Amino acid sequence: MADLNAIFTAMGDRFNAQAAGSLEAVFQYQIEDGEPWFVAISEGVCQINQGEHDDPSVTLTMASDTLEEVMSGETDGMQAFMTGRIKADGDIMLATRLTSIFPVA
Template identity: 35%
Template structure:
């Protein structure tokens, strides 16, 4: 099932987490989603565990900003992350290499 709302994506992230790919990983993804379903969520990875929380984290490793529609397309595999970044549909702040690990840490879409 492909999530149809931004909240469904974040609710499903703990179940989509690939703990075996996160050994020794300590990072926080901060998502700033704009549009009709706007909001902020932090996704913390530590000790092979994943925690998703609404709101902002005081010290994220990387921050991803994109619209609700583009986030849903990205998760569904209908928007290439590199293309989204190059065309300004996705903005990344902080550690760019950490942002690139998102796809390997979660099985989304």
């Protein structure tokens, strides 16, 4: 299992406030082999917390290894979604913005 704390910390470090713009959204990550996390973006600020949000905009379900591969750039998020490695529920179009909001180094 991937180190979720390290992955979400790195995600916070890569947050691009300019790309987020005026976005108000909550991305819920349901990790099949780990703890749930959520990323809340509001007024150009990103907050990352372990746990479940009451009202997420979109919920992304995947294994920790898939998350690690997408965050490292090893796997394309859209490709992982199309092949069923990532399941999305809610505002799926929001999920397509993740690559610009959290660009891979």
